[in-house]
Amino acid sequence: MSRSRTRRQRHPLRSEPVPARIEFLAHDGRGVARVDGKTVFVDGALPGEEVLLRYVKRRRDYDEAQVEELREASALRVEPGCPHYGVCGGCSLQHLAPESQIQHKQEILLQSLERLGGVRPDAVLAPLTGPHWGYRRKARLGVKHVIKKGRMLVGFRERRSSFVAELAACPVLHPAVGGRIEALAELIAGLRARDRIPQIEVAVGDAAAALVFRTLDELGPEDRERLIAFGRETGPHVHLQPGGIDSAAPLWPEAAPLEYALERHEVRIRFRPTDFTQVNAEINARMVDRALELLELSPGDRVLDLFCGLGNFTLPMARVASEVVGVEGDTGLVARARDNARRNGLANVELIAADLGRPMDAVPGFDRPYDKVLLDPPRSGAEPVIAPLTRLGARRIVYVACRPGSLARDAGELVHSHGYRLARVGVMDMFPHTAHVESIALFVRE
Structure with missing residues (x-):
């Protein structure tokens, strides 16, 4: 018998939902409960809530679960502002009032x-x-052509998963990019190299945004023209990164500096889209x-x-x-x-x-x-x-x-x-x- 099979039998998942009371929030935003003397981290739960939880993973020292049914909600709970919340891993606390966050x-x-x-x-x-919304000026978005879904996905990874979340828009990203997720997916789906672009890096300055397309192969002239046309029509600067971070270079426009101001100090700072800047x-x-x-x-x-x-x-x-x-x-x-x-x-x-x-x-x-x-x-x-x-x-x-x-x-x-x-x-x-x-x-x- 294989080792992995033995491990699975030693720590089988409980098939039925289990009642629990959430005691506090962990540092990663998950609710923490105690069930049969063991710590359970519960996605999407808040302190004081009574829940039915369903186990998703069992470990030696703690377990992981998600809320199957919310029996008694916290007064601090709010309706998430994004329809993809809970699946997309970009956010973890939208269900908690901002002042409580x-x-x-x-x-x-x-x-x-x-x-x-x-x-x-x-x-x-x-x-x-x-x-609280539209604030995020830096991000790395995954790109994946999913044959089973018959579409191209652009977005953050799913929560606790390597899969790219299926997004229509992202309300925490700066509007220059957050409102163009579907347009980006359609753009890449139409490229010959659509399976060779695993990531888009987003960077936004005070006056312009930039998209850095990570490419595994050199793009052909037709794909390059499509990317340039997208930039001209929608606004973001377009960069290509065929290798390491130092290989990133502007495709359109040729000279495309980004900049932000610290007005109180009369300072303006130029940066490249792959540079570290605060989000x-x-x-x-x-x-x-x-x-x-x-x-x-x-x-x-x-x-x-x-x-x-x-x-x-x-x-x-x-x-x-x-x-x-x-x-x-x-x-x-x-x-x-x-x-x-x-x-x-x-x-x-x-x-x-x-x-x-x-x-x-x-x-x-x-x-x-x-x-x-x-x-x-x-x-x-x-x-x-x-x-x-x-x-x-x-x-x-x-x-x-x-x-x-x-x-x-x-x-x-x-x-x-x-x-x-x-x-x-x-x-x-x-x-x-x-x-x-x-x-x-x-x-x-x-």
């Missing part, structure tokens, strides 16, 4: 800080919130404002910006501080950040390409003192740089995080090992209707 994210952040980092903030900042323009602008307010910059300050990217924080800080040094591992982003500094007339910015995962004594910029430091690391956090940066003499450190667990770990080190105090912390609703938690924290050393 942000409260849940704040609770996850504070719990993570205390449980994983052993720290509590002196004060909690008011959440930064913005539009939510309004929250990003308010996040930059808050970061600068927390740093309390003055004209004489020397500031270090780690994981600086295109200069999203670097350039606004340079409007105030006497000197700003930005360090980033992606050489392409550094080159474009330098170009952005030049375009904005900022001569007090030094931008350095360096791997922030290696020993810091080998990184230029770590050989001088700073008054303030800003960190905006990836999901893995800033663990390699925490100890070295504490030797630079900064009185204030602002840490922007996209994963509460990483922030909590690094906060614990800053507070317990290096004499900093967690003065302020707060959440920012960068991804409404998802369980993603974006946060900002201020550390102070007297």
Whole structure:
């Protein structure tokens, strides 16, 4: 008998629905119940609800289920704003009122800080919130020609599946793209290379949108003309990516820069559609404002910006501080950040390409003192740089995080090992209707 067969028999799914009461929300937005002493994660359920759940997967330490019948609904439950919600994996919290979504994210952040980092903030900042619909300026959409359905699908993956969800439109995507899902599917269905385009990357600037078509083979002239015609008729710039990220190039128009403004700081940032930029323009602008307010910059300050990217924080800080040094591992982003500094007339910015995962004594910029430091690391956090940066003499450190667990770990080190105090912390609703938690924290050393 095979091993997989033995495993299936050891943990068979219960065929009948099981009554349960949802106790709280997990970090990923699923409801959590206890059935026969075992934890069950339930898609689409909210705290306090009485449900009949149906098991979809059994594991050694926990089970997974979905709601078969909602017997008693939470007062916080709302009607999802998208007809594809529940199947499409792009959102996970549309059934929860927006104000309760942000409260849940704040609770996850504070719990993570205390449980994983052993720290509590002196004060909690008011959440930064913005539009709940049409906000998403960056996305990767799957593309699949499904023979059984007789159609081309373009969209996010189905929830907990690798299949592409069947979408007519997407209300969380920027309208320049979200309202054109069916048109995109029809476009690709008419291409000769329709089975050789697995993905479309979406990027939206203030004045234009771009679509990057990932291609497994070089497109023929007829397909290229169809893509160009689509761009001309509907507006989005068209790019092709036949290989790695650096292979992406504009097809139409030939010169197609994207740009966004941080108007309060009189900064405009150009970017390529494959560059990392924040998905939510309004929250990003308010996040930059808050970061600068927390740093309390003055004209004489020397500031270090780690994981600086295109200069999203670097350039606004340079409007105030006497000197700003930005360090980033992606050489392409550094080159474009330098170009952005030049375009904005900022001569007090030094931008350095360096791997922030290696020993810091080998990184230029770590050989001088700073008054303030800003960190905006990836999901893995800033663990390699925490100890070295504490030797630079900064009185204030602002840490922007996209994963509460990483922030909590690094906060614990800053507070317990290096004499900093967690003065302020707060959440920012960068991804409404998802369980993603974006946060900002201020550390102070007297």
